[in-house]
Amino acid sequence: MLRRNNVRGGVLRRAGAAAGALGLLGGIGILAATPASAIPLPPSTSSCTYNGSPTAVVASNTTGTTVKVSCTGLPKNTLLIVAQTSPLAGVISPSTSSVTEADLATGTSATTSATGTLTATITVTATGGSPSFSATDKNAVCPPTQAQVNAGLTNCVVTVADLATTTGLNYGNIIYATAPTPHTPTLALTPGHVGAKGGVVTARDKAGACPTPVTAASRCWWGAALTGAPSKADGVPGFTVTINGTPATNTLTASPAIYCAEGATAAACQGLAADTLIGPHLKGTITVPATTSKRFQKVAALEPNTTPVPGNGPDNTVAALAYLCR
DSSP states (O other): OOOOEEOOOOOSSSSSTTTHHHHHTTTTHHTSSOOOOOBBTTTOOOOEEEETBBEEEEEEBBBBBEEEEEEESSSSTOEEEEEEEEEGGGGSSSSSGGGGGGGGGGGGGEEOOOOEEEEEEEEEEEEBSSSOOSSSSSTTOSOOOOHHTTTOOOOEEEEETTTTTTOEEEEEEETTTTTOOOOOOOOOEEEOOTTTTTTEEEEEEEETSSSSSSSOOOOOOTTTTTOOOOBBGGGGGEEEEETTTTEEEEEEEEEEOOEEEOOOOOOTTTTTTEEEEEEOOOOEEEEEOOOOOOOOOEEEEEOOOOSSOOSSGGGGGGEEEEEOOO
């Protein structure tokens, strides 16, 4: 699996700019959905650092952490906003509700220079720290809960966006020391027995592994929860599958997570209570090669990882194992 995330900021006015900030932060869901390798949010070609890092900052769980954001390549003479948000903003339905996942009180707005540069400072805090991260949605916390992390929502982010158009421009991950680690996903294959000449099997999560709503015990395919995998538009590649170490053709996909807010428009949210988190799920087929005589076939499914949390498979992929027999 691969990993990614993060953003930048300015100087937010507590009252006057609040109305504009609401509209702006409604677009933060798009920001959070971009893979970590693409810190500039297309079509932006901006380049930003967060305390000197182009990808992420380490923050304290108890006190505020000052983050200096330095950017080039931004729109010239443009008012931007920077705010800390819960990763729920990246998967919320409707997307216009993403503002409820941001801490507007600690956000900041600023205008870029005539050459498109920006230097700004924002203070990020954990929920329960001093001062405490606080958003309108009671489920928006930093670092995310164990259930949210299990669904692939592994990090809160600081985001830089155009205040007038709500267009995301750049972002960065916030790494809190006590953030939970997601559980290993599962793999179930049907049928569990293949003939001597191979065949095609259907792949999915093990029954009950990733229920709706997601829980602290869930084992979901969390590697690309904001975009799903594969996602060509976001640069997220597809799954790699090996059988006894040999690559196998597959059609595997993992769905994005969905957070169903009040008034959700996503089809998957129909009939569900508000504030329900739907985890990513696996589906697809695997073609079993007929080139081996081994009775037991070790099947490994490896999902590209777009989060900052390390995977447990080769090349930082999120991996799950299953067995077939002949």
